[in-house]
Amino acid sequence: MDLKQLRYFVAVAEELHFGRAAARLFISQPALSFDIKKLEEQLGIQLLQRNNKSVKLTPAGRVLLDEARSLLLQAEQARRLTLRSAQGALGRLRVGFVSSMLYQGLPAAVARYEALYPGMEVVLREINSAEQAQALQRGQIDIGFVHRGTTLAGVASLLLLTDPFVCCLPPGHPLLAETTIDLAQLRDEPFILFPRSASPHYHDLIIARCVAAGFSPQIRHEARLWQTIITMVMHGMGVALLPQSLSGAWRGELHCVAIAQVGPPSELHAIIAEDNPPEAARHFLAVLRDDLALAGHGHADLLIKP
Structure with missing residues (x-):
């Protein structure tokens, strides 16, 4: 199983039509059908139910679709990070956020952080509050911004602002x-x-x-x-x-x-690794807190630990 096969499978799974998927991928339909069949043979499972009228995902196909999307995203991020490294970039900061952060200083903080640290690239992932702490524990994000604090082991919370x-x-x-x-x-x-x-x-x-x-x-x-x-x-x-x-x-x-x-009130918390958080995450948090303070939204520190 390689990335090309995963891209082909995702296209078919999203279109649920081999003709449209082939056109989207700029390949012939027979070649696409051959690669999907080859993938199913390699895995030893049926991923798609197809007949002359429809294409449907099997339960195994639905599982692979989620995993394939994640793997393709990781591969693209790795490609871009490698390219940036070759061009002299320093690294990448992965930030989890809830959608309200788009109206509470996040876009401006990203722009100012990247201006202050030109070798760094900020990658944003919208994740709900309940899932962000787990993503931080698993090393999928470096810092998160959530609506409430957490008591998960190894994760510290900092109250940034309250909002009526x-x-x-x-x-x-x-x-x-x-x-x-x-x-x-x-x-x-x-x-x-x-x-x-x-x-x-x-x-x-x-x-x-x-x-x-x-x-x-x-x-x-x-x-x-x-x-x-x-x-x-x-x-x-x-x-x-x-x-x-x-x-x-x-x-x-x-x-x-x-x-x-x-x-x-509504609350906004930052979550970060309790022990030895990444330096880039600490710098980004400092930038955001400065922006909030300038906008009159700063809040006294409240560190919530397990």
């Missing part, structure tokens, strides 16, 4: 003129929220805020990204709770109102 929740309302909503609202006023409103599998921490935090106000929210729609949730609110499809700092990215377009009840 606000209520995001659709255009024309009767509560838009209010300076603050009681969450109980939203008991009959359709809510837009993450599926719990996508962000258990945020999902549970928002549900808990509503329950504390005396009601269980009516979750009408689910979306996996903040951008999607906000866009759905702006189209009048429901209300949502979101961290205040995110609302600034849509200033002038998005209508947000403060919440009267005091409750747990």
